[in-house]
Amino acid sequence: MKQHFLSLFDSEHLKWTIALFVLASLSIIISSVVGIGDNLPMIALCLAGLILLFFAVLHPWKKPINYWILVVVCVGILFLEWLGITILAKIDKTEYLSEGFAMGLAFLVCVPGILTGIIGGILCTLRKK
Numbered sequence: 001m002k003q004h005f006l007s008l009f010d011s012e013h014l015k016w017t018i019a020l021f022v023l024a025s026l027s028i029i030i031s032s033v034v035g036i037g038d039n040l041p042m043i044a045l046c047l048a049g050l051i052l053l054f055f056a057v058l059h060p061w062k063k064p065i066n067y068w069i070l071v072v073v074c075v076g077i078l079f080l081e082w083l084g085i086t087i088l089a090k091i092d093k094t095e096y097l098s099e100g101f102a103m104g105l106a107f108l109v110c111v112p113g114i115l116t117g118i119i120g121g122i123l124c125t126l127r128k129k
Helices: 002-007 011-034 040-058 064-090 099-128
Strands: none
Touching (some): 011 040
C-alpha cells in the first residue's frame, strides 16, 4: 500500500495524478456550488467528479483484476448496507437508521467505486490487447 501511494508521485504518474485530482475537485466544487438537489446535470457532474477522484488515486493500477475486485468490494458494501437496513426494519429499530448516512455511503462511495472499477477494468483489458 505504501508503495502504491508513493507511486502516485513518480515522475511517470505525477502529471496524471495532479490533472485528475484538479478535474475531480473542480467538478465536485462546481456541482456543490450550483446545487445537486433535483438538478440532474449537477448530479451527473458530481458523480463524474467522484469517479475522477477514484481514478486520481487508482490510475497506477496496471492489472484489470484489481479494478474488478473494486467492483466486487463495492457491491459487497452495498449488499451489507441493504442487509443491515432490512434487519433493522424487521425488528422495528428504525430509529437507528440514518437516511443521510445510507445514501451518502451508497452514492458517494459505492456507485462511483463500481463505475470506476468497470471503466478501469475495461480500459486495462483493452490496453493490454
